[in-house]
Amino acid sequence: MSVLCLVELDGADPADVSLRALTLARTLGDSSIGAVVFADSAHVPAVTLADYGVTDVYVIEPGSLDGYAPQAWARTLAGLATETGATAVLAAGTDRGNEVLAHVGAITGLPMAANCTVVTPDGGRTHRLVRHRWAGLLFEDAVMEAPVALFTVATDAVAPVPVVPASVQVHVHKPELAEADLVVRAAESAGRAGGVSLATARVVVGGGRGVGGADGFAPLEELAELLGGVVGVSRVVTSEGWRPHRQQVGQTGTKITPELYLACGISGAIQHIAGCAGAKHIIAINTDPGAPILAHADYAVIGDLHQVIPALVAALRAR
Amino acid sequence: MEILVCIKRVPTVGGRIAVTPDGQEVDTRMSGFSISPHEECAVEEAVQITERAGGSVSVLTLGPEAAIEQLRGALALGAGRAVLLETDGSEFGPIATAAAIAAEVRAHSYDLVLLGNEAADTGDYQVGVRLAHELGWPVATGIKNLSVSPDGIVARREYRGVEEAYELPLPAVITVKEGINLPRYPSLPGRLRAKRAAVERSAPVSAAEGLRKEALRVPASSQHQATVLGHGADAVPELVRVLDELGVLL
Numbered sequence: 001m002s003v004l005c006l007v008e009l010d011g012a013d014p015a016d017v018s019l020r021a022l023t024l025a026r027t028l029g030d031s032s033i034g035a036v037v038f039a040d041s042a043h044v045p046a047v048t049l050a051d052y053g054v055t056d057v058y059v060i061e062p063g064s065l066d067g068y069a070p071q072a073w074a075r076t077l078a079g080l081a082t083e084t085g086a087t088a089v090l091a092a093g094t095d096r097g098n099e100v101l102a103h104v105g106a107i108t109g110l111p112m113a114a115n116c117t118v119v120t121p122d123g124g125r126t127h128r129l130v131r132h133r134w135a136g137l138l139f140e141d142a143v144m145e146a147p148v149a150l151f152t153v154a155t156d157a158v159a160p161v162p163v164v165p166a167s168v169q170v171h172v173h174k175p176e177l178a179e180a181d182l183v184v185r186a187a188e189s190a191g192r193a194g195g196v197s198l199a200t201a202r203v204v205v206g207g208g209r210g211v212g213g214a215d216g217f218a219p220l221e222e223l224a225e226l227l228g229g230v231v232g233v234s235r236v237v238t239s240e241g242w243r244p245h246r247q248q249v250g251q252t253g254t255k256i257t258p259e260l261y262l263a264c265g266i267s268g269a270i271q272h273i274a275g276c277a278g279a280k281h282i283i284a285i286n287t288d289p290g291a292p293i294l295a296h297a298d299y300a301v302i303g304d305l306h307q308v309i310p311a312l313v314a315a316l317r318a319r
Numbered sequence: 320m321e322i323l324v325c326i327k328r329v330p331t332v333g334g335r336i337a338v339t340p341d342g343q344e345v346d347t348r349m350s351g352f353s354i355s356p357h358e359e360c361a362v363e364e365a366v367q368i369t370e371r372a373g374g375s376v377s378v379l380t381l382g383p384e385a386a387i388e389q390l391r392g393a394l395a396l397g398a399g400r401a402v403l404l405e406t407d408g409s410e411f412g413p414i415a416t417a418a419a420i421a422a423e424v425r426a427h428s429y430d431l432v433l434l435g436n437e438a439a440d441t442g443d444y445q446v447g448v449r450l451a452h453e454l455g456w457p458v459a460t461g462i463k464n465l466s467v468s469p470d471g472i473v474a475r476r477e478y479r480g481v482e483e484a485y486e487l488p489l490p491a492v493i494t495v496k497e498g499i500n501l502p503r504y505p506s507l508p509g510r511l512r513a514k515r516a517a518v519e520r521s522a523p524v525s526a527a528e529g530l531r532k533e534a535l536r537v538p539a540s541s542q543h544q545a546t547v548l549g550h551g552a553d554a555v556p557e558l559v560r561v562l563d564e565l566g567v568l569l
Contacts, residue, residue, distance in 0.1 A: 010479070068483065070460075093444075095460070095461045095476070095478055096478065098437075098444035098445075098460075099444075099448065099460045099461070101445075102444055102445035102447075102448035102449065102460075103448055103452075105445055105448075105449065106445070106448055106449045106451075106452035106453075107452070109414075110529060111412070111413075111414070111528050111529035111530035112413075112443075112445055112530075113530055114437075114442060114443055114444040114445065115442060115444075132442060133440060133441055133442055133535065134332065134336060134345075134439065134440060134442065135439075135442060136538070137332070137336050137537075137538075138336060138338065138345070138535050138536065138537060138538070139535070139536050139537075139538050140532055140533075140534070140535055141532075141533040141534045141535075141536070142530055142531060142532050142533055143530075143531045143533060144529055144530045144531075145529045145531075146529045146530075152444075180455075183457045183487070183488070184457045184458065184459055184485055184487060185485070186478075186483035186484065186485060187483070187484045187485075187486075188481050188482070188483055188484075189481070189482045189484065197479055197480050199479070202567070203567050226569070227562075227567060227568070227569065228569050235356075238497075238498065239501070241501065244498075245463070245497060245498025246477060246498065248497075248498070251439065252355065252356045252357060252439075252496065252497040253497070253498075259565065259566070259567055260562070260565055260567045269333065269334070270332050270333065270334060270335060270336055271332075281565050282545075283545075283548075283558070283561070284545060289547070292334055294544060294545045295543065295544060295545075297545035298545060298546065299545055299546050299547075299548050299558075299561055300545035300546070300547050300548065301547070301548050301549060301550070301551075301554040301558055302547055302549075302550045302551075302554075303550050303551035303552070303554065304551065307551055307552045308551060308552055308554065308555065308558075311552035311555045312555050312558060312559070315555050315556070315559050316559065316568070319559075319568075
């Protein structure tokens with residue numbers, strides 16, 4: 001019995017979201033956990049993967065398939081699933097993970113459950129699962145009947161937990177691809193240099209309507225920098241054009257999982273909560289003690305962010 | 320350029336979300352209905368493309384008769400034709416939904432089908448991809464920038480701070496995300512035209528799928544009331560102490 005997990009890389013290491021997916025994969029109780037990695041085999045983080053329960057690493061090298069091509073990645077996973085007799089194929093619920101598993105579902109004609117938080121084998125071809133709806137504002141209890149369970153793991157729901165590692169075998173795999181699998185492939189260009197990503201930031205300083213306008217964000221930027229974090233914003237801020245959409249935290253923006261989310265001038269609409277519920281701690285700064293965000297925050301300062309944040313920045317600089 | 324945009328009627332959830340007593344649906348007694356921001360942007364993108372390059376926009380939804388309200392909303396923004404794949408209101412799974420849309424696409428000659436990246440309610444993240452496989456067309460998902468020429472499309476998105484560009488031949492399926500544009504508000508003439516427009520109807524075929532919903536529930540609440548550290552700038556020393564305690568100070 002084996003499961004296969006698509007593992008994304010973050011530089012030389014497995015992406016944190018993939019370690020979360022592997023942590024969930026271990027709960028399926030299979031003896032063999034295969035990690036599928038698209039990378040040069042010289043750079044495969046086999047030791048770290050073993051720390052998260054991986055017993056086999058299937059490496060697809062650039063010579064076989066160079067770069068990201070969703071349908072080709074899916075064809076590779078589907079082929080490996082057949083070869084290894086996998087009973088489940090999963091990935092982290094990222095843009096790529098959901099896209100690739102959707103292709104696996106379409107290729108195999110099997111159902112795919114996106115953004116699961118719990119998956120439990122229930123005998124034979126049956127799995128019981130819990131998955132996110134409304135970006136995690138609701139849970140769906142569902143039953144999947146399929147020879148191979150296809151699913152992704154919600155990126156903000158399962159904490160990555162290491163195990164006592166077993167030995168790990170690395171296999172170089174050459175996928176069988178059709179020409180049509182390679183029609184759609186990503187040409188990657190250098191991103192914004194050196195920035196901390198919103199999705200993986202340790203600290204996020206959030207700004208909402210209370211910031212007041214496009215020119216109100218400088219103190220938030222300064223505070224974020226002092227805390228080694230980044231600025232995130234609510235939907236109203238991007239709809240007003242005060243900040244670019246890539247900074248939006250929420251159901252239609254980015255889901256964040258920081259140690260601390262400092263929500264400033266954000267009322268806490270439910271679509272915003274969907275994006276920040278994965279934060280370990282939330283502190284709200286808000287003029288309104290009745291704002292919904294206070295029902296989700298651990299701590300609050302009641303007051304105007306335009307006074308509190310500069311004072312906080314000054315206090316941190318004085319330390 | 321003939322474009323089909325697929326939208327979905329979903330409850331407008333504001334401050335809270337609740338489930339009906341039988342656990343099967345979102346409680347909509349107190350809510351209105353809308354389409355997701357991704358889909359608002361898909362409609363806008365289609366209208367902008369045809370304003371530049373000519374052609375027309377059709378809008379499609381799979382849902383109950385009441386979803387005509389959402390079709391009219393898209394007509395008011397510039398879509399010229401509306402198609403209702405009418406259901407009795409019960410949920411269609413992603414496989415049946417993709418098959419039903421594919422049947423409509425095959426009956427016409429579209430160059431491009433746009434969808435939102437994921438439905439706001441079910442969040443299945445797969446209807447666009449399954450539709451593309453049904454049709455044998457290429458697909459790109461989560462797109463935040465689109466340039467269309469008669470030869471094809473360049474679709475861009477950002478992934479972990481790196482921009483990805485995809486070149487696709489036409490016809491193609493593209494799923495878009497909010498942020499690709501800023502949707503316009505409907506004009507008065509647009510609204511009047513939408514009100515009078517005919518809506519084509521057909522009845523799609525539903526089939527059981529291997530993933531079956533048992534119940535919906537609101538997550539065991541982490542709702543509580545925050546500990547208030549103080550008021551205004553006077554609260555800063557206490558705030559710094561808490562930040563220190565949480566281990567987030569560098």
